[in-house]
Amino acid sequence: MIRVQNIQLSLGEDKSNLKRKIAKKLGVYEKEILEFKIAKEAIDARKKDNIKFVYTIDLNTAKNDFLVKIGKATATPNIKYEYVKTGEEKLEHRPIVVGSGPCGIFCALILAQMGYKPIVLERGKQVDERIKDVEAFWDNGTFNKNSNVQFGEGGAGTFSDGKLTTQIKNPKCGKVLDEFVIAGANEDILYKNKPHIGTDIIRDVAKNMRQTIENLGGTFLFNSCMTDMKIVNSKLEAVQINNDKWVDTNICILAIGHSARDTFELLHKLDVGMEQKPFAMGLRIEHLQKWINQAQYGELNENLEPADYKLVHHAENGRTVYSFCMCPGGYVVASASEDEMVVTNGMSYNDRAAENGNSAILVNTKTSDFPNESPLAGVKLQQQLEKLAYKLGGENYFAPIQTVGDFLEGKQTTKIGEVKPSYIPGITFVNIREELPTEMGEAIAEALVAFGKKIKHFDHKDAILTGFETRSSSPVRITRNKQYESNIEGVYPAGEGAGYAGGITSAAVDGIQIAEAIASKYSPF
Ligand SMILES: Cc1cc2nc3c(=O)[nH]c(=O)nc-3n(C[C@H](O)[C@H](O)[C@H](O)COP(=O)(O)OP(=O)(O)OC[C@H]3O[C@@H](n4cnc5c(N)ncnc54)[C@H](O)[C@@H]3O)c2cc1C
Known part of the structure; x- marks a missing residue:
């Protein structure tokens, strides 16, 4: 496909005019445009009396190469997500992802898509149950410390505007948007300059993503707070759930968000490296x-x-x-x-x-x-x-x-x-x-x-x-090396809580990066 920029429609002008305008800009007949789709839609409101929609369009014509050669269009960048090459080391146990916010869920999704069968621990409840607790809090102040706006399926963004704008320029953002659409978000998030999902839809998206991960061999354990880790010679051996049951694992992704203060304290006590972070x-x-x-x-x-x-x-x-x-x-x-x-x-x-x-x-x-x-x-x-x-x-x-x-x-x-x-x-x-x-x-x-x-x-x-x-971002950073691991082998600090993301999209991208780091080291089951 080739890309053409700056196709404009005035307010109220029908989108069916796009094809004519694209043809004019490229100097081709409309019938020569075989197919086209909107790659980006932005609003130019600098002149209040002449507000315009501005489009970037991807299209195919029989003359693609020629149009690129004469500078009327550029080649559409290939942003298709490529899975990393998997590693050789054998995993003894299933990887554990702590937290089902955007970071944890995207980390688990990629791991599941690549055959690593992750287990997701979430201290809060499934989204339908969580909604009841949050509404009880909003209606009459009945507070639940493990099921609230910060904790539960979907993480902190579940009761949000679901804005997906981000300052990071990472091609993996495309994978995030694609997966959100597969899970039920409106397709317009793929091209709007300021995409947003809305709390009503993001709740279903979280549920659908969980089902996809489960269908791929992943497991979700709700009401399951990680309360301890067994570390021997600076290597992870197991994590504890709810001060009770131990689960053996050599891989734990800490996608705990910026509000898991008790977990921060636990990690500090366990000498997992962390430092102050301005917020x-x-x-x-x-x-x-x-x-x-x-x-x-x-x-x-x-x-x-x-x-x-x-x-x-x-x-x-x-x-x-x-x-x-x-x-x-x-x-x-x-x-x-x-x-x-x-x-x-x-x-x-x-x-x-x-x-x-x-x-x-x-x-x-x-x-x-x-x-x-x-x-x-x-x-x-x-x-x-x-x-x-x-x-x-x-x-x-x-x-x-x-x-x-x-x-x-x-x-x-x-x-x-x-x-x-x-x-x-x-x-x-x-x-x-x-x-x-x-x-x-x-x-x-x-x-x-x-x-x-x-x-x-x-x-x-x-x-x-x-x-x-007070919770605009994390007040701590859990340090990690270039392979995304903390000072404890097998412990991967991730997302907003660990200080590596700010918002839904960047947290999701960080989750993907962690999954890739694990996949490129270990072989799938
Ligand atoms: C009301 C609200 C509105 C927001 N609006 C937007 C917005 O419009 N756009 C945007 O980009 N960002 C928004 N944000 C911020 C966004 O939600 C976060 O940046 C994002 O969710 C961070 O993702 P994360 O996966 O790193 O952490 P989180 O989403 O915080 O997820 C962490 C999860 O880990 C779980 N957890 C924590 N400790 C443990 C433990 N020990 N054991 C098991 N589970 C644990 C928590 O229950 C939680 O579900 C909003 C946040 C809030 C609270």
Whole structure:
């Protein structure tokens, strides 16, 4: 196939016009185009009065070579996923993947596809049971420490917007998208510039991927927390489940996510190498989604999806403030994974039809902010803020909130304006500004005003701030060598929790890389 770039359609223009425009751009007759498909679709909204869809198209004509030769098209890059050549060493036991988030599930999928029959241990429940626990938490604050927004089938992304955008440029991202589509995600994720699945669909995707892995000889054990490892002469020999049963294995992939604090402690106790990692914390902000649409697109248009944004501000006190994980038409969700702590995050359904859009407004932390030298000191910093949020909220998992107007003035909010907070089970008015570490509060206040200059209404007095957002990324890195192994032979730290990914797609890609490292060393069963 050959590739042609920059084919444009105006808003509302029918996609059936694409073929004519491709033909014109290439200087061929329409009938000479044998087949074509969209490789990329982006929106150019730089000129609000002339918003366009911009396409990259892959196609076949009888003159492919000629069109490439004269520079009208380029050869379509071959991004077909190639499995690695398998190794020779014999595996005595089945590999164990700890965690069924995107990293664990993609690692298990590749291992299963290549004949390694992985066993996946997941401390949480299967997705249908997990949904009931999460809804009970959101409805009435009944908290389950192993079945929540962070823990359970599908991992932390199950109750998310399912944004698949990533900063990594890795050809394996294509494999991730392909497998998501096979498992039930909309095909448009294959070409949209900012693909997203939505929590409603990602839940089924997780289930379907599990079934595929099982059909290929893999096994999933839910309600199965890895609680210990048997290490002899710096080599893994077995892992323990639920403080009880031991399972022999020489390979354990730690795809545990950024919230497995008890497992981090276990690994530290077992002398698995780890170090502090800077991360970011802050607040969730909510606006009316129509404000964001108007700011980004001008007049609202039914042909456009709810708009997003990405903002950065370098504050005078040296902190960097940025928007993160923007969820257009979404909800702020209670995301705790420990008793008596409050954590915020964001989620959208596939249609992104909710009234508000939200994002995290984060401030970078430095390791010098950490309370001590321990590799786990960053966790302590997160916990301090999460416990404070719980206390401020009223010790019932309600979250502290403040309007942006009151945050900027440093006074307690007493009533809600145009933006209704979406966080459940409930909210409590708090002077958050007064409670935040001073530098963080100052940096966020400065950034809100700066962001308001870029996006009208961003600093609207009625916009809502909900506290606190602490789990944007892992506060530790579990170190690994070039073969992806930790200082313990057979232990492979992976994904977001180990500090090697940030988001669904990059965690999935890291899982694939680990599977490849194992496959290229060992022979399949
Ligand atoms: C509400 C929310 C919304 C998000 N929205 C997005 C988004 O739109 N786009 C995006 O890219 N990212 C989003 N993220 C982040 C994304 O979910 C994570 O980056 C991603 O899930 C990390 O994948 P992972 O597999 O490394 O870890 P996780 O997904 O965290 O999975 C780790 C799994 O390991 C299990 N586990 C932990 N310890 C043990 C143990 N000892 N034994 C057994 N099992 C264990 C956990 O239960 C969990 O299921 C969101 C996160 C949240 C919480």
